[in-house]
Amino acid sequence: MSTGVPEPGVAQATTKRYLPWVVATALFMEQLDATIVNTGIPAMAVSLGVTPLSLKAVVTSYILSLAVSIPVSGWLAERYGSRRVFMSALMLFILSSVACGLAVNAPMLVAARVPQGIAAAMMMPVGRMAVVRTFPKGELLRAMNFVIIPALLGPLLGPTVGGLIVHWLSWRDIFFVNVPVGLAALWFGHRYMPDYRSDTRTPLDVRGLLLFGSGVALLSWLLEVFGEHTLSTTEALGVLLLSLSLLAAYVWHALGWPHPLLRLSLLLVRTFRVSVLGGFVTRLGVGGMPFLLPLLYQVGLGLPAWQSGLLMMPAAAAAMGMKMLAAWMLRRFGYRQVLIVNTVLVGCTIACYSLVGVGTPIALIVLLGLMMGLFNSLQFSSMNTMAYADIDDKDTAMASTLASTLQQMSLSFGLACGSLVTGFYLAGLPQTNAPAVTSAIHHAFLTLGGLTLLSSLLFWTLRPNDGDSVSRGES
Known part of the structure; x- marks a missing residue:
């Protein structure tokens, strides 16, 4: 990949100063939109004259199109340049947000x-690739520490912001809020987004896109509808088998294709492999929390939506605070020790939520939220920066695409996992039975905490000096 340069007349130091803001803004919009719609579904259903359950496609269509499209982003950036792809994605996001707000019926x-x-x-992988290419590895931790905060804040603030907007304004403003933020990102992106692209043009792996995209789409859709009575057990197993077969066919195809959509050989790099695969399993547990916590607060504690949303705020505040400590901790203790210990702390914190009930003091719930925010922030900062410690510059676009793909899959699967585990423990009891639902949620916290511990x-499998090129600027 060519080095690329910032817009003429803009110093490299200025680009370094503002590029993380550009990427963080875009990433915040993307993460916020994945969860903000959930609290607006009832109001949307009333406005559009449909049932709330029929609007589940509003959430799933976004998640499916996101998961299927991420793999092609790396190829687009290499072919057309990071600036053009990123700016075009921002513009499309703004226009489609306006279209969502103006929709007059559910299909629209x-x-x-x-x-x-x-x-x-x-936006997500291309922006991350631009940051990795712009900052030397010794400065990458500081830059990525800043960029990763919106990824933590979005899912936490989504239910709160969505609830407040619906309470005070209209559900349409849930989408219109993206417009001013997106326009600001466009202006900064035009000035400070560097243009990285490949010197050599490779063909798009169409076969790989069809195999991987259809496999991921089917699996994501199955997890979204599983537990509803739209599919029988036989049909669900058939869809599962088909999706896994398509993904297995992609692996076989990718290993023998010179220019695969996702270059799986990058997983041979130990730090990258441990980061993305360890992060995949960790996010299966963490990814269920944005779904389970509001359910616990509203059903278990009997709080209104806006109050349960406020209880998500301590985690967001702690996540921002940890970014000042993460770099020092990684320099002092190293990636291996930090990730081993911190993953255990994340799992134990998730499990501790099983103790939250009607009589639990609010102060203890806030303390749990602060702990969750601190540990999650350190976890994601560590995993997301260590992934690029041993990746060559020419492979950063592909590495970013592969990491973003697996990250999005794990978060989506984590959300579904939280729902499935809760449904399993509910054992067919009606969801109007508050004590039964609370008990099921408590057991789900224990299960997800145990999964995170594993x-x-x-x-x-990491070595003591793995990631030193990022945390200490060593080669």
């Missing part, structure tokens, strides 16, 4: 969510 709303998901899929075993 679902149709507008598809290009919104595609645009989000372009993921810490993957980080034991």
Whole structure:
């Protein structure tokens, strides 16, 4: 890949100063939009004259288009340049957000969510690739520490912001809020987004895109509808088998294709492999929290939506505070020790939520939220920066695409996992039975906490000096 340069007349130091803001803003919009819609579904249903359950496609269409489109973002950036792809994605995201807000019926709303998901899929990996290419490895931790905060804040603030907007304004403003933020990102992106592209043109792996995209789409859709009575057990197993077969066919195809959509050979790099695979399992546990916590607060504690949303705020505040400590901790203790210990702490914190009930003091719930925010922030900062410690510059676009793809899949699967585990423990009891739902949620916290604890075993395969090129600027 060529080095690329900033817009003429803009110093490299200025680009370094503002590029993380550009990427962080876009990433915040993408992450916020993945969860903000959930609290507005009832109001949307009343406005559009449909049932709330029929609007589940508003959420799933965004997630599916996002998951399917991420793999092609790396190829687009290499072919057309990071600036053009990133700016085009921003513009598409803004326009599709306006289309969502202007929708007059459910099909129009679902149709507008598809290009919104595609645009989000372009912004995340391309923006991250630009940051990795702009900053030397010794400065990457500081830059990525800043960029990763919106990824933590979006899912936490989504239910709160969505609830407040619906309470005071209209559900349409949930989408219109993207417009001023997106326009600001466009202005900064035009000035400070560097243009990285490949010197050599490679053909698009169409076969790989069809195999991987259809496999991921089927699997994501199955997890979204599983537990509803739209599919029988036989049909669900058939869809699962088909999706896994398509993904297995992609692996076989990618290993023998000279220019695969996702170059799986990058997983041979130990730090990259442990980061993305360890992160995948960790996010399966963490990804269920944005779904389970509001459910616990509203059903278990009987709080209104806006109050349960406020209880998500301590985690967001702690996540921002940790970014000042993460770099020092990684320099002092190293990636291996930090990830092993911190993953255990994340799992234990998730499990501790099983103790939260009607009589639990609010102060203890706030303390748990602060702990969750601190540990999650350190976890994601560590995993997302260590991934690029041993990746060559020419491979950063592909590495960013592969990491973003697996990250999005794990977050989507984590959300579904939280729902499935809760449904399993509910054992067919009605969801109006508050004590039964609360008990099921408590058991789900214990299960997801245990799953997160198991993921810490993957980080034991790291070596003590792994990631030093990022945390200490060593080669």
